[in-house]
Every structure is written in C-alpha cells, then in structure tokens.
Amino acid sequence: MTFQTALGLSVPLAVSIAAFASALGLGKMGAAAMEAIGRQPEAAPKIQLAMIIGFAFIEALTIYALVTMFVLQTKIS
Amino acid sequence: MRFLLDIVNTAEAGGVPFLVNLVSAAEEGAGHPKGPPELPNIVTVIYDQFSSAGFAQFLHHWENVFFSLLIALFLGTLCHFASRKPQLVPKGLQNFLEMIVEGLSNFVCGILGEEGKKYVPFLGTLFIYILCMNLFGLVPGMKSPSSSINTTAALAITVFAYVQYTGIRKLGVLGYLDHFAGRPRDLVGIMLVPLMFPLHIISELAKPLSLSLRLFGNIMGEDVLIAVFVGLGVSILAFTNLPLGVPIHFPFVFLAMLTSAVQALVFAALSTIYFLMMFPHEEH
Amino acid sequence: MELDYGQIVTQILGFILVLWIMKRFAWKPLLRILQERSERVKSELGEAEKQRLDMQKLRQEYEEKLREIDAEARARLQEAVKNAQRIASEIKEDARGDVKEMLGRARDEIERDRAEALVQLRNEVVDIALRASEKVLRESMDTARHRKMVAEFIRDLDSVDA
Numbered sequence: 001m002t003f004q005t006a007l008g009l010s011v012p013l014a015v016s017i018a019a020f021a022s023a024l025g026l027g028k029m030g031a032a033a034m035e036a037i038g039r040q041p042e043a044a045p046k047i048q049l050a051m052i053i054g055f056a057f058i059e060a061l062t063i064y065a066l067v068t069m070f071v072l073q074t075k076i077s
Numbered sequence: 078m079r080f081l082l083d084i085v086n087t088a089e090a091g092g093v094p095f096l097v098n099l100v101s102a103a104e105e106g107a108g109h110p111k112g113p114p115e116l117p118n119i120v121t122v123i124y125d126q127f128s129s130a131g132f133a134q135f136l137h138h139w140e141n142v143f144f145s146l147l148i149a150l151f152l153g154t155l156c157h158f159a160s161r162k163p164q165l166v167p168k169g170l171q172n173f174l175e176m177i178v179e180g181l182s183n184f185v186c187g188i189l190g191e192e193g194k195k196y197v198p199f200l201g202t203l204f205i206y207i208l209c210m211n212l213f214g215l216v217p218g219m220k221s222p223s224s225s226i227n228t229t230a231a232l233a234i235t236v237f238a239y240v241q242y243t244g245i246r247k248l249g250v251l252g253y254l255d256h257f258a259g260r261p262r263d264l265v266g267i268m269l270v271p272l273m274f275p276l277h278i279i280s281e282l283a284k285p286l287s288l289s290l291r292l293f294g295n296i297m298g299e300d301v302l303i304a305v306f307v308g309l310g311v312s313i314l315a316f317t318n319l320p321l322g323v324p325i326h327f328p329f330v331f332l333a334m335l336t337s338a339v340q341a342l343v344f345a346a347l348s349t350i351y352f353l354m355m356f357p358h359e360e361h
Numbered sequence: 362m363e364l365d366y367g368q369i370v371t372q373i374l375g376f377i378l379v380l381w382i383m384k385r386f387a388w389k390p391l392l393r394i395l396q397e398r399s400e401r402v403k404s405e406l407g408e409a410e411k412q413r414l415d416m417q418k419l420r421q422e423y424e425e426k427l428r429e430i431d432a433e434a435r436a437r438l439q440e441a442v443k444n445a446q447r448i449a450s451e452i453k454e455d456a457r458g459d460v461k462e463m464l465g466r467a468r469d470e471i472e473r474d475r476a477e478a479l480v481q482l483r484n485e486v487v488d489i490a491l492r493a494s495e496k497v498l499r500e501s502m503d504t505a506r507h508r509k510m511v512a513e514f515i516r517d518l519d520s521v522d523a
Contacts, residue, residue: 049346056343060287063294070113070297116372117364125364166403172395215379217372304368307375311367322371330379 007076011069018065025058113297114304118220120144141222148209148222177205181345188349189356196352199239203232204345207292211337214300215330224300229292233285236348241281244355252357257281284351288344295340299333 033051037044117125124137136143159170167175181201186193207223214221222228245253259266259273306326313323 052339052343053346053350055339056291056347059295060291063291063298066298067290067294073113117366117369121364122369165406167399169395172399176395176398215376217369217376307368307371308365310371310375311365314367320365320367320370322367322374324371324375324378326371327375327378327382330375331382 004076007072011072011076015062015065015069018062022058022062026055029054029058113301114308115300116220116304116307117218118144119218120220122218140220141225141228144213144220144222145210145228147219148206148213152205152209181205184345185349188346189353192356193349193352196349200345200349200352203236203348204341207232207344208337208341211296211341212334214296215303215333215337221296221300223292224296226289226293229289229296230285232292232344233289236288236351237281237285240284240348240351240355243352247355248357256355284347288347292340292344295336299329299336303329303333 029051033047033054036047040047118140120136120140120143124133127133155170156174159174163171178201181204182194182197185197185200189196210221210223210228212221213219214224223232244256248256255261257274257277258270259277261267261270261273303326306329307322307324310325311322313325314321
C-alpha cells in the first residue's frame with residue numbers, strides 16, 4: 001500500500017469523522033438554543049448571536065479537517 | 078479599507094511564511110488539474126488568452142489582490158454615491174447603507190458597550206468587506222479573495238495586531254503583562270504564572286490562526302462545492318459538445334450566500350469579542 | 362492549460378436563475394423593510410419637529426403666564442401698599458378722634474370737679490359765715506339777756522308743768 005492509497009483512504013474518513021462529531025455538537029447546541037429561545041423569546045437575538053458564535057467554534061474543527069484535506073489532496077495523485 | 082489592503086499586500090508578498098507555506102500546497106493545485114476544482118474567473122480567462130503577456134502573468138500572480146482591490150473599489154464607489162447628497166429622510170441607496178451601518182453599530186455596541194463606538198468603523202468595515210469578498214465568488218467571472226488563506230490570514234493578523242495594541246493602550250504595559258500572567262492576586266496565582274503565561278500566549282496566537290482558517294475553509298469549501306456541481310452540470314450536457322451546462326448548482330448558491338453572511342458575521346463577532354476580552358474588567 | 366468555458370456559461374445561467382429567484386422572493390420584503398425604515402425616520406423627524414414646536418409653544422405660554430403672574434403680583438403689591446396707607450391714615454384719624462374725645466371728656470370732668478368744688482366752697486363759706494355770725498351773736502348776747510331768756514325758759518317750764 002503506497003502512502004497515496006493510505007491518504008486516499010484516510011483523508012475523507014478524517015473529514016467525515018470530524019463532520020460527524022461536530023454535527024453531534026451542533027445538534028446539541030442548536031437544541032439547547034432553541035429551547036432557550038422557546039423559554040425566553042424576548043432574548044432571541046442575544047441567544048442567536050451566542051449560538052452562531054458557538055456554531056463557528058464547533059464548525060471550525062470540521063473546517064480544520066477540510067483544510068487538511070485540501071492540503072493533502074495535492075499529495076494523493 | 079486601504080489599511081486592510083496594505084495588510085493584504087504584505088501578507089501576499091510573503092509576510093506569513095507559515096500560513097503561506099501551509100496553503101501554497103493547496104494553492105499550487107488550484108491552477109493545475111490535480112488541485113481542488115476551481116471555477117474560471119476573468120483573470121484566469123485573461124491568463125488563458127494571453128498567457129505569455131507580462132500583464133496577464135502579473136494579474137494571475139496577484140489574482141486575489143486584484144479581486145480585493147476590485148471589491149474595495151466597488152465598496153468605495155457605492156459608499157461615495159450613497160453619501161454624495163445626504164438627505165435627512167433617507168431614500169434608496171442611502172437608506173440601505175444607513176440601515177446596515179445602524180445595524181452594525183448596534184451590534185458592536187451591544188457587545189462592547191458605549192465605548193465600543195470607537196471600534197464600529199473598523200469592525201463594520203471588516204464585516205462589510207468580508208461579506209462582499211465572500212459573495213463575490215458567486216458572481217460569474219469573479220473569485221472570492223477570501224477563498225485564499227493569504228487574504229483571510231491578512232485580515233486575522235490585522236485584527237490580532239489591533240487587539241494587542243488596544244490591550245496595551247487600555248491596560249498599560251504592566252496591566253497587559255498582568256493579563257497575560259492570568260492576573261495573579263494570591264500565592265496560588267503567582268505559582269501558576271509560569272503555566273499561565275505560555276498558555277495565554279498560545280491562546281492569543283491561536284486566535285488569528287482559527288479566525289483565518291475558519292473563514293478560508295468555509296469559503297473555499299463552498300466555492301469548491303459550487304465548482305464541483307458546475308462541473309457536473311457541464312458533464313451532463315457534454316455529449317452536445319457545446320460550452321453549455323445545466324445550472325444544477327443553484328441551490329448551493331443560496332447555501333453559499335447563507336454561509337457567506339454567517340462567516341462574515343462570525344468573523345466580526347469574534348473580533349469584537351477579542352476586543353472585549355482585552356478591555357479591563359473588575360472580575361475576570 | 363485550457364479553460365472550460367462551459368463552466369462559465371453554466372455559472373452565468375445559474376447566476377441568472379438565482380437573481381430571478383431573489384428578485385421574485387427577496388426583493389419585495391427588502392423594499393418593504395427599506396420603505397418602513399424611511400417612513401419611520403420621517404415620522405420620527407416629524408415627531409421631533411412637532412415636539413420641538415410643542416415645546417416652544419409651551420414655553421411661550423409659560424412665559425406669558427409668568428409675565429401675567431408678575432404683573433398681577435405687582436398690582437397686588439401696589440394695592441396692598443395703598444391699602445396699608447389707607448389703613449394707616451384711618452388709624453391716625455381714629456387716634457386723633459379718640460384723643461379729641463378723651464380731651465373733651467377730661468375737660469368735662471375738670472369742669473364738673475370745679476363746679477363741685479365751687480359748691481363745696483360756697484357751702485363752706487356759708488358755714489364759716491354762720492359760725493362767725495354765731496360767734497358774733499354769742500359775743501353780742503349779754504348776761505341780762507341770758508337771764509331773761511333763762512327766766513323765760515323757766516316760765517315756760519312752769520307752764521308745761523301746769
């Protein structure tokens with residue numbers, strides 16, 4: 001197995017694992033935020049802002065994996 | 078705006094060796110068939126037509142700066158025309174821009190409080206500039222400058238420098254060092270200083286890294302997604318041998334618009350929060 | 362390197378499609394928001410102008426009222442001064458009358474006293490005169506007369522006994 005094969009196998013896997021985990025996190029966060037908005041609709045803008053920033057933090061992890069994929073993609077072929 | 082562009086230029090010229098190295102690998106592939114797919118834009122068209130001419134090579138090399146300048150020009154013209162004859166009761170373009178500025182001012186002051194008024198021009202420009210850069214990639218023949226890490230790194234480094242400058246200005250040099258040492262007030266705090274100091278420095282340095290990578294990754298990802306779907310649309314009609322395709326990528330344009338807005342908002346919001354963290358607090 | 366111009370054409374088609382959808386669904390709400398904002402600003406400006414005018418009017422009214430109050434106060438003050446002067450002169454007048462009355466009464470009393478005193482004096486003079494005349498009479502009555510009188514008396518007594 002050449003290292004290209006290994007990369008070709010592992011890089012998409014890495015991205016998918018990262019996406020899976022951050023999807024779980026995003027789901028949890030979104031659920032909590034929606035609950036909070038449902039409980040306190042007048043605080044919706046503040047909660048939304050905090051939610052979007054939190055999303056950004058979680059999503060950044062997937063983006064790191066994606067960036068890694070872009071970097072390694074050039075090495076595969 | 079010019080300030081930002083200067084920073085962009087310096088970053089493009091190799092001001093950020095690490096990040097440039099990191100992504101030059103990715104960028105290298107961009108022009109070649111083996112990289113992530115990228116849609117053609119006017120610069121690549123010019124380069125394709127006059128690949129031997131000097132100006133085409135120059136443009137191709139400074140592609141992202143060219144588009145950044147184009148966006149700056151666009152925004153400058155827009156603002157010039159909107160504010161040329163200010164009216165008391167806003168109409169049309171002036172009304173639109175006033176709404177945006179008002180919203181940004183409310184947003185920044187909502188986080189930073191009254192003294193945030195000073196940072197509204199910087200953060201607001203950041204937001205509008207990034208939003209335009211993100212959305213530019215959706216216009217045919219244009220490219221998002223923010224889909225290159227050099228641009229986003231330049232923006233993030235600008236924010237980083239301004240935040241550190243604000244910290245030193247607001248806290249004083251000693252207060253700034255105290256902030257980095259984790260504000261030791263008792264014996265435990267002093268004993269933890271050797272641990273806290275590198276930790277704070279690393280976290281400070283991680284901020285521009287995460288800012289730039291987040292923006293770059295998102296915009297790059299969305300552009301690649303659209304490019305892949307455009308390629309698919311072209312390959313559907315490949316049998317006709319005409320330069321035609323089915324625009325099956327258009328749902329992703331809406332997704333990209335959403336992502337663009339959210340990423341610009343996130344970049345501005347995080348910058349605002351970094352400013353907030355540098356403000357002196359009573360309790361930490 | 363060769364470019365796939367089909368991609369550009371496809372992108373343009375997609376862009377037109379997106380623009381059409383945006384115009385169809387997002388343009389009207391945007392215009393409405395802008396219109397609302399414009400109207401809000403206009404109404405706020407109108408409101409501010411109206412408030413300014415109201416304020417001015419109110420201030421004018423207040424100033425007028427203040428001026429009125431000032432004038433009234435001045436008038437009242439003048440009236441009060443006049444009243445006071447009147448009262449003072451009345452009091453003076455009264456006092457003068459009282460003094461005159463008292464003087465008259467005192468003069469009457471003195472008059473009466475003098476009259477009384479005169480009467481008393483006259484009585485006393487009469488008394489003294491009587492006493493003096495008595496003395497004179499007693500001086501002038503001699504023993505003979507005495508005797509005669511005693512004798513008469515005794516005679517009378519005798520007649521009584523009888």
